[in-house]
Amino acid sequence: MNARYFFNNLNTTLSSLRQQLSEENGVHYAVARTLLNGESVWGLASCRGYVSTANCVACFDYAVAQLRVCGRGNGAHAFYNDCDVRYENNNFYADANIRAGIVICGNTTSPQQTQFRKSVEGLISDLRTATPRTSDFYAASTREIPDLSTTIYGIAQCNLNLSQSVCKDCLKSRYSSLDDCLPNTNGRAIDNGCFMRYSSTPFFGLNQTTNITPLLWDDNSNKKKSIIGGVVGGVCFLLLVIAFFLWRVRSKKSNGSQQDKSTGSTELLQGPARYSYNDLKVATENFSDEYKIGGGVFGEVYKGTLKDGETVAIKKTVMATNRAKIHFEDELNIISNVHHRHLIRLLGYCSKGPLLFLVHEFMDNGSLDQFLYGDKSRNLSWRQRFDIIFGTARGLAYLHEQYHVTIIHRDIKTSNILLDDELQPKIADFGLIRLLPEDKTHLSTKLAGSLDSGYVAPEYAIHGQLSEKVDTYSFGIVVLEIISGKRCHDVIDHKSVNQSLLDHAWNLYESGTHVNLVDDKLDASEYVAEDAMKIIEIALMCTQSQVSARPAMSEVVTLLSDKSVDEIPPVRSTFHEDDIKIQVDNSISLSSNATASSVYVSGR
Incomplete structure (x- = not known):
């Protein structure tokens, strides 16, 4: 065990536990895990139900102080009347020792x-x-x-x-x-x-x-009632089945309708609404150019108004492969059940021949890149920039760790981060790459739009290795863009050497002057230099070439939200942009036939 990494991770885990207990939501229970540089720390904290939030946090603080006195072991457990706190270097969450324990009696x-x-x-x-x-x-x-x-x-x-x-x-x-x-x-x-x-x-x-x-x-009494109820219920159910069967036979004869089928993996999920093609035509005046608000690898995007007056965004794309046609309903069922403040909601869909129309909630403010560089360019304040960074991190943490399956976005960039009326971020287009034609799921410098190599992690671009840390890398690039107000592709002339934004940020960091990366349009009185440097360091942590050295997005959320947590100094990438370009020009495939019941990869 590397003690330095372990105790840095322990501090992060304990900080996350404390933050969760501090929330005024009536839930005095928290779990957290930190994994950086190969050292895992699992943590759990619980307060009794009668304890106030303030007293819960106070009990936690006291317990942590006592745990630190215990020594530098790789696990400890503190029990008190009002709370208990535990951490280990292994997953103990299912532990319940029912043969041994502690009994403390009064005198x-x-x-x-x-x-x-x-x-x-x-x-x-x-x-x-x-x-x-x-x-x-x-x-x-x-x-x-x-x-x-x-x-x-x-x-x-x-x-x-x-x-x-x-x-x-x-x-x-x-x-x-x-x-x-x-x-x-x-x-x-x-x-x-x-x-x-x-x-x-x-x-x-x-x-x-x-x-x-x-x-x-x-x-026992309940079992008896259950048996009696089961017999009665079984008879009733049998009668209902017979009646239903007779009705279905008659119904098939009259109109030839067929029973809908569902797949086992998604039958318990609430599927997206299905819109008629005519309704979407009316909503966009036959997909008029006047209603077109964007386009790219996913096809064209239109603003539409439905019959009930709701304004929506409608993406039109082509399902040109059998793979997409076979799996798209399962994919949409998974995507449509994602509910989070910082993720765009998929409302429904319509399929007509090879065309697929996806109906999303509409964001009037458009995408982040328009605010930073485009037609809506404006000087976002430091607070607004931080909120966008923090909200995006929370959205990704949900996709990676808090949804019932793991979703890897694969295409995090400023144009895929939309802003609501309060300039809060919402991540768009997660889970959609799999619905594209095969030639669109290959990475190539000749392909404009999605899977832009400026945001793609080197292990993914060069070797096709895919994990949640691919999104972490892209997030780090986006953070540098938000902080600097510059595109990741912008070539920065620094001491007569052409540099990308990432190279420039690393050079500033290594010279201890990374605060100079902050956008010149920002007033220095809006932010604290130490806070800005910490955020830049977190972004650089996310872009490290060693995948295991990048933090999980839940850890990024903790680092951003708690100033007392010290991050591990990032180490500069050993990959070079020229190496990536050589491999990218060969159009390495990013598709995969691998599947997993607990992991859902956007485009997998």
């Missing part, structure tokens, strides 16, 4: 031992049953002991990454271990995956209890 015994024991056992038994059935694996409840004028407080909680059955088994074990504490007036049972506590001293408010009564059904 005061209840004066009415029998009655106290019975009440506590009833309370924690109910919590054990109810907690796995809650949406957040947390429950808090009380139990009155009238003769003692005493109220017992109890909670149970499981980590959200566990399955319901594992949570149930973990709490069953903790429930048994708490029996060793009775009739003491308080006790705690701690495990890797769950936590239980009871006490005669209040530790949460009476207004913070969970209504567990509806969750206490008996499994």
